[in-house]
Amino acid sequence: MPPPSAAKKPRLDAAPHKNTKLSLITSALKTLQDSCGDVLSSNLIDALLKGKCELPSLTDEEKSVISKFGVNESLAETFLKAVLEKIKVEEESMGHELLQSLCRVYVGLCQKRGDSHKAHALAYRFLQEDFSEAPKLILVMVTAWPSVFSHNSPLCRAIHIVCKMKAYGKFYYLLKKCLHWDMEPPGDPYRAITSTLKALLKV
Template sequence: MGHELLQSLCRVYVGLCQKRGDSHKAHALAYRFLKEDFSQAPKLIMVMVTAWPSVFSCNSPLCRAIHIVCKMKAYGKMYYLLSKFLHWDTEPPGDPYRAITSTLKALLKDKSLTFQKSSWYGDDLCPAAWDYVFSLDLLCAQLGWIWTVSHVIRY
């Protein structure tokens, strides 16, 4: 698939997410681009931000992880543009090691995390728990780490 077509599809998808008010699906798309080490991930994140400027402005663990990993992957002009559009000059993304530590601490302290019924899966994690899971997965994968229920392992 050509890059122009991929960018157009990304812009349309994010526009639909914005119209529906579903930032979680837009975050999942960014997560997938970054997690799969897609070569054009920073450029596609930029397309997402130009289509929906506030898509990554919430203070969730996954948004912080997206900022951190995007900053690690972007370079040159794309780094400059992302830093302007994502306001890294006023709110720097931070360190991935500290983000993992703070996310794990927050996960352990968060008393609002519950299981919920799912028509497809029976019992499932609540959306806030999935936010923690995906943020840890993204950060650990970027650092070459594996995380399990009981350990974070660097290899």
């Protein structure tokens, strides 16, 4: 009688590609959690209004995450979806510092891909859903991609309009400065509603 054949052992290096992506995302989110801080502190806001400093740039940790997930289209898309899902699920409990860092990495990765529409959709979501300190989050996005809101699209124009309506105090004046409202004032809110809804259908 022939000896029973040895059972095949699973290869340790044959982990599903999905698990590899999940591991990368988990590691990246932990990196951002451990290194995040308030990008626009009160002192920095005052200095920016007085013209004594420039908008803060991306941190080394944020640049590293963007570089890691910008290597191919599939990996970038998976990470962007993971960030949106995390913001959706943890909206009430997430610390504002981590939310800022997630925004900066999301927008930085959008810039690397040349995808301004996704960045605009996230910004409009913050304004539409009345996120805490939504105008500040718009400014945070500008720190990652200074020209992100310079596009002449219905959705981008709506961001300017709604942001101007919601912003107040120092944030209003800093947004006015950074988004160049003196040179290109936001349009009429009522005329923008229809075109904005059409643009959102493409998200």
